[in-house]
Amino acid sequence: MLKEKSSFSVTDTHADGIILLGKCPAELISTLQNHYHNIVGIDRNPTNFDYDEVICNGTTAAVTAMNYLISLGHKKIAYIGDCSYEARYIGYYQSLISHNLPLDYSNIYPTSQTREEGMKTMELILQREELPSAIFCANDSTALGVFDCLQRHRKKGYIPSVISIDNILESEQTKPMLTTIDIPKKEMAHHAVNLLLDRIHNQHSNAVRIELPCRLIVRESCSYCGR
Structure with missing residues (x-):
């Protein structure tokens, strides 16, 4: 199940797991963990291994x-x-x-x-x-x-x-x-779903972090500074 952190409701407790998009407030993490055993985050900011996550730093x-x-x-x-x-x-x-x-x-x-x-x-x-x-x-x-x-x-x-x-x-x-x-968003989503399924099927117990690289895309909006 995919939820933005801003629209999360703990009444949605019938799902097998949850994927968090973006930075999650610390006070919300414990609440989520009380309702969901299987959590994966997608973000640019790594956590302290509070849950599985896929990041691009x-x-x-x-x-x-x-x-x-x-x-x-x-x-x-x-x-x-x-x-x-x-x-x-x-x-x-x-x-x-x-x-x-x-x-x-x-x-x-x-x-x-x-x-x-x-x-x-x-x-x-x-x-x-x-x-x-x-x-x-x-x-x-x-x-x-x-x-x-x-x-x-x-x-x-x-x-x-x-x-x-x-x-x-x-x-x-x-x-x-x-x-x-x-930011390789499609690849991040792919790995997040695989991590969640792996967690649901008890294939790993410790928190896992997958980090994907970013890439500079040079186009037209930047030029040499002459001053």
């Missing part, structure tokens, strides 16, 4: 994105996304530190990572006197909102590089096409 994905921007000469890189000790945000600031770049909090924009918030956040960025040369979005939906704003409010001579994480179908349909980090 968000920190690694963010570092991959940041390393690419920095290799293009970008030093002033804005971040739009969840900043509540989330893996992608950790990768963002760790990359700055490892490349001896300053962590400028004015370049950090906490959001809930929707297209609408991406657009609103980019509107705020455009009001600044000193603009970042690149925008790192925590997910593709946010980046689509950034593009919406840039197309609506063109600022003379300002074309920031934009990179994100996910590689959803729409990322190939933007103008310019979005450079992103591919």
Whole structure:
């Protein structure tokens, strides 16, 4: 059975198991374990082996994105996304530190990572006197909102590089096409179902973690920084 954490109800107790999508609050885990013996998580943030999980490490994905921007000469890189000790945000600031770049909090924009918030956040960025040369979005939906704003409010001579994480179908349909980090969602779902079936049939007892790699997809939205 597949449930988003936000819509979970403990009344759904007739299923043999449950697959969790995304980060699960710590206080909810014990409740889930009281109702389900078979749990598998799919996420970018690994747990402390509280249950079986399939991950594609968000920190690694963010570092991959940041390393690419920095290799293009970008030093002033804005971040739009969840900043509540989330893996992608950790990768963002760790990359700055490892490349001896300053962590400028004015370049950090906490959001809930929707297209609408991406657009609103980019509107705020455009009001600044000193603009970042690149925008790192925590997910593709946010980046689509950034593009919406840039197309609506063109600022003379300002074309920031934009990179994100996910590689959803729409990322190939933007103008310019979005450079992103591919998260192998189909493969993650496949392994999660197999783990759950294996757990249901008592084929393993200890918590298992399967980690799949991310992959940089270079398209058109990033360019060399000349300043």
